[in-house]
Amino acid sequence: xxxxxxxxxxxxxxxxxxxxxxxxxxxxxxxxxxxxxxxxxxxxxxxxxxxxxxxxxxxxxxxxxxxxxxxxxxxxxxxxxxxxxxxxxxxxxxxxxxxxxxxxxxxxxxxxxxxxxxxxxxxxxxxxxxxxxxxxxxxxxxxxxxxxxxxxxxxxxxxxxxxxxxxxxxxxxxxxxxxxxxxxxxxxxxxxxxxxxxxxxxxxxxxxxxxxxxxxxxxxxxxxxxxxxxxxxxxxxxxxxxxxxxxxxxxxxxxxxxxxxxxxxxxxxxxxxxxxxxxxxxxxxxxxxxxxxxxxxxxxxxxx
Numbered sequence: 001x002x003x004x005x006x007x008x009x010x011x012x013x014x015x016x017x018x019x020x021x022x023x024x025x026x027x028x029x030x031x032x033x034x035x036x037x038x039x040x041x042x043x044x045x046x047x048x049x050x051x052x053x054x055x056x057x058x059x060x061x062x063x064x065x066x067x068x069x070x071x072x073x074x075x076x077x078x079x080x081x082x083x084x085x086x087x088x089x090x091x092x093x094x095x096x097x098x099x100x101x102x103x104x105x106x107x108x109x110x111x112x113x114x115x116x117x118x119x120x121x122x123x124x125x126x127x128x129x130x131x132x133x134x135x136x137x138x139x140x141x142x143x144x145x146x147x148x149x150x151x152x153x154x155x156x157x158x159x160x161x162x163x164x165x166x167x168x169x170x171x172x173x174x175x176x177x178x179x180x181x182x183x184x185x186x187x188x189x190x191x192x193x194x195x196x197x198x199x200x201x202x203x204x205x206x207x208x209x210x211x212x213x214x215x216x217x218x219x220x221x222x223x224x225x226x227x228x229x230x231x232x233x234x235x236x237x238x239x240x241x242x243x244x245x246x247x248x249x250x251x252x253x254x255x256x257x258x259x260x261x262x263x264x265x266x267x268x269x270x271x272x273x274x275x276x277x278x279x280x281x282x283x284x285x286x287x288x289x290x291x292x293x294x295x296x297x298x299x300x301x302x303x304x
Contacts, residue, residue, distance in 0.1 A: 027098070029049055029060070041107075042106065045105075055130060060126070061124055061125075062104055063122045065119065088105065091104055096131050135160075136296035137153070137297060140152040144290050154210055157212065162222060166203065172201075179251070193235045195235065197233035198231060204227075219265055220262065230254035230255075260283075261280065
C-alpha cells in the first residue's frame with residue numbers, strides 16, 4: 001500500500017520545467033497538481049490548459065521522470081502507445097478544448113512502481129495541429145416579433161450556410177388605408193371609427209452564410225424577400241349612425257415589402273442545443289427582432 005504522505009512528497013511537480021517546455025507553443029500547461037486515491041491506489045494529476053484556440057488542438061503526453069541516479073531518465077508515453085493506454089486514462093492525447101481541471105489518471109502499481117519518492121509525472125505538450133472543424137446540421141424553430149412561426153435549417157461550421165422561412169398573420173381583406181393621424185381614405189357616404197384592434201402581417205424567406213467566430217458562436221448574414229404590414233380595424237356607420245359593418249384598413253406608415261436582410265448570432269450550448277438572436281429589416285423601412293431555438297441533430301466529427 002502506498003501512503004498518501006510519500007505520494008505527496010513524490011509528486012512535487014516541477015512547474016518551472018513544464019513552463020520551459022511549453023514556451024514554444026502559444027498554449028500553456030499550468031497549475032499542475034496531484035492527489036492520490038487511496039481506495040483505488042491511483043494517482044490523479046490535474047492541470048490547466050490555457051490559450052487554446054478553437055481552431056487548434058494539442059497533443060498532451062504524460063512524462064515519467066526518474067531522479068534516482070542509478071535509473072535516472074525520462075520516459076514519455078505517446079498517447080497512441082498501447083502502454084500509455086494501459087497505465088493512463090483521462091485528458092491526454094489530442095486535446096481540442098482548453099480549460100481548468102484537466103485530469104490524467106495514472107496506475108503506478110500496475111506499472112510496477114511501489115516507491116515513488118524519486119518520481120515525477122509531468123503532462124507536457126508535444127505538438128499542435130489545426131483542429132478539424134466540427135460540422136453540425138441544425139434545425140431551428142425560427143421567428144421574429146412580427147412573424148413568430150417558422151423553420152430554419154443551418155450548417156454550422158467554419159463556413160456554413162442557412163435557409164429559413166417565417167410568417168405571422170395573413171393579411172386580411174382590405175379596401176382602404178389609414179394614417180397615424182387617424183385620417184382614412186374612406187370614399188363612401190357615412191361615418192367610420194378606428195378602434196384599438198390591430199393586426200401585424202408579415203413573412204420572410206431568407207438564406208445566407210454562417211461563419212464561426214468562436215468555439216461555440218457563429219455569425220449569420222443573409223437576404224431574401226419579405227413583407228411586413230400593419231392593419232387597423234374600423235367600424236362603418238351610415239349617416240344615421242347605425243353600424244353597417246367592420247373591416248380592416250392598411251396602415252400606410254407600415255407597409256414594407258421587398259428585399260429582406262437578416263443578421264445575428266447563433267450560440268451552440270452543450271454541443272447540441274442552439275439558440276439564436278438577431279435583427280431583420282425589409283428594405284431598411286421596418287425592423288424586426290429575430291430569435292430561435294434549435295437542435296444539432298447530427299455532426300460529422302465529435303468534438304474532443
